[in-house]
Amino acid sequence: MEVVRALIRKKARNLRLLGVPILGLSADLLIGAGCVAEVETSAVSLGEAGLAPRFTDAVEKKSLLVKDATCPAIHCALQAAEKGVPFMPLAGIGASDLLKERKDWKVQGDLVLVPAIRPDIALFHARWADEAGNVWVGRRRELATAAHASRLVFVSFEEKKPGDMLEDEVLAPGVISSIYVSGVAHTPRGAWPLGMPGLYGADDLHVSQYAKAARTRDGFQRYLDEWVHTPRKNSSPA
Amino acid sequence: MEVVRALIRKKARNLRLLGVPILGLSADLLIGAGCVAEVETSAVSLGEAGLAPRFTDAVEKKSLLVKDATCPAIHCALQAAEKGVPFMPLAGIGASDLLKERKDWKVQGDLVLVPAIRPDIALFHARWADEAGNVWVGRRRELATAAHASRLVFVSFEEKKPGDMLEDEVLAPGVISSIYVSGVAHTPRGAWPLGMPGLYGADDLHVSQYAKAARTRDGFQRYLDEWVHTPRKNSSPA
């Protein structure tokens, strides 16, 4: 999230976002701030806080291109890129209107062949990075798949670990090795207002306040002014 | 390995073994003891100790059916079963004579479509099992894939953990959840003479002595008499 705020401050433009497999607060902020030209995703949602207001508004005003997908199709597309094959077969989705819009998805009998997606950049927040350049993402294995599939991988992280986590049999299963990692940035509480499992919870109140504020263009702008553009010592109020 | 020795003592017959993606000492013991009708694998090898003598002998005497494969094809086949799709595409293997023997592998342009393999049973040894029925295999993720793809999953393990490893963010990434696990058996040093990373190393001397002894039918029988059929307090001499 801290990186998302920095992207907004740097006035990033024409980003194309891929949800793995869905998008949330980060995407809504980037969309509202005018950074995004296109999203490909299975959904954009703030979870219990409801609809993503800036996404909804942008789509209804036709200022954002949406390639609608479904979760397992995005997983398949990244796994195809992970393996270096042009497509991966997926069962079960034949009856969806998604097939009418996704001409790139080829129907073959009961299967749909989903083409590989090879993102330019995978961007995520991790619990640990170590001196060898590895990062630890725990059970969020979809981040490993996204990293494998992407050309560049940038990671913000909570805490630095000394040594090499791959030397530790217990930590290693949650590691994405430095082979894939292009750059890391030390960003304590960088997930805020989302949570980091095992370290801090989500700031539900903040997210629901955002959801209310961002219902209007003005409210969203006030949120940006207060929480993104104002320099603060910490990324979080805690 | 302890389970392998038990299978030999129980005179298991007509087993069909799948290497994930290769087979080693366990398979050579089972083959030598007459338990195996067929293997599908990318290789059978004792690693630094060389050829698997009972496998080699059985194939040369035509008493064992071998479906030769190549490592990524077996990974693909299990991942197809993991996803519930009939096949997975694989690039790069078009020039191999394997395609002449594997009529079940369909060539499609530059790709080979490898059909799903859904094993009856996945059998492996794990570091930990917990009270919730989960097992921890660490970075050996191919065991998770094999478990997902298999109808039944039996696991021998080194040590029991109290509680539920899924509650522990650090352990969870190496866990195969109880959803997949049909049964577990507490078997300390159950990998011997192979090693358990982080706990004990491989008994290289024992494996190379096995490799020498098993060059002959008689030598193999003496090995079985001493190390498999003789009751001992521990599965290992240590």
Next chain:
Amino acid sequence: MGPYAKEELLACVIARLLDGARHAAVGASSPIPAAGCFLRKNFDLGFRVSLQQRRASNPFTEGSRELFDLAGQGRIDVFFLGGAQIDGGGAINLVRAEGKRFPGSFGSAYMYGVVPRTILFREEHSRRTLVPKVEFVSARGTPAALLTGKALFSWQKDKRRFRLESVHPGVSAEEIRETTGFDYDAPQQVPGTPPPSPSELNLLRGPVAREIGENYPEFARRVWGSS
């Protein structure tokens, strides 16, 4: 309604619909289906529930694709789907309707086709949500049931039509006919949905409330005043 919350009634109906199931999965933002599943788990020891977006102790260690892989393996019996629109043919729409954009299809396109028992759930019961034909088919399949804040429908496979099974306390069969946008079959006498039993309420307000509070704190506060 009686001395219980509507959410509690709905959770009880869901727990009953889970009869015979071994493993239900619950997607994002579905506190009532989750409550129904946890209720079932409290009296049906062989029953397992996996919450896709569980905050702590998420059951999936293969990442967010594991839910879909599990379904592909046939290891999930029951899944829950909602929709901005649900139509009389069982199709759901999570994408767009009447010029409005909704979050998107999530995994519905897949789960509906793969999981044997899909329970459609939408609390709002109106001609806006229950329509003759959805504007966009996020997913289409063979539902096991459709539960709303007012009634429970079953699905007739042969006719591919819903059948009204029961109306919730305080709701009449006529009100259902008026507020439902699609046509459906109904018995001459429409039974009432049985209210929660005291033991169901005890479970809901004890272990279920605690479990739900960990993953849907907002919802738990609203229904049970807990978090």
Next chain:
Amino acid sequence: MGPYAKEELLACVIARLLDGARHAAVGASSPIPAAGCFLRKNFDLGFRVSLQQRRASNPFTEGSRELFDLAGQGRIDVFFLGGAQIDGGGAINLVRAEGKRFPGSFGSAYMYGVVPRTILFREEHSRRTLVPKVEFVSARGTPAALLTGKALFSWQKDKRRFRLESVHPGVSAEEIRETTGFDYDAPQQVPGTPPPSPSELNLLRGPVAREIGENYPEFARRVWGSS
């Protein structure tokens, strides 16, 4: 041979063949290629080596499929392959020859086709191992080089034929012609393979021996008396 082991010479040749590579992977049971890679790593800081069967600190956290996925992603420049038989067309055979069974193809069928630079390595140099045509094609591709215990060959893409590049100390060009079962091109004057330099030997006997000892203890004992 000079005051060094043949294995040391071969490791040095391999380290030189790795010039310009960013990432080499080494398969099972390949101590000499592994030694060559670790040697390179000691003087080429940008170079990475991944041992498939590293006993501790295995670099792969996606299990044994990660090596193949990495290759499919184009993240591996160099891989090493051997063979019970290697033929003049660059094909290798790891399955069966002359009635004998060998371990099997491992990942060769894939890696040879996918990794840009495949180095063929077989210590035994004889008409038994280097044949006109393999009995079974485990894999076929475009090799970067063929290194044996006696000589180094390059591959001529246009002609699809090997070319003798150098003979190791103590070996003559005639001996290579006699002991090679396939036809190949050769320059008028065949150079000798440069022996290990003192600094290469220092690295081999220090950090490389230690690193190899962890993963190929038997080999390290034989060559360096260490474990």
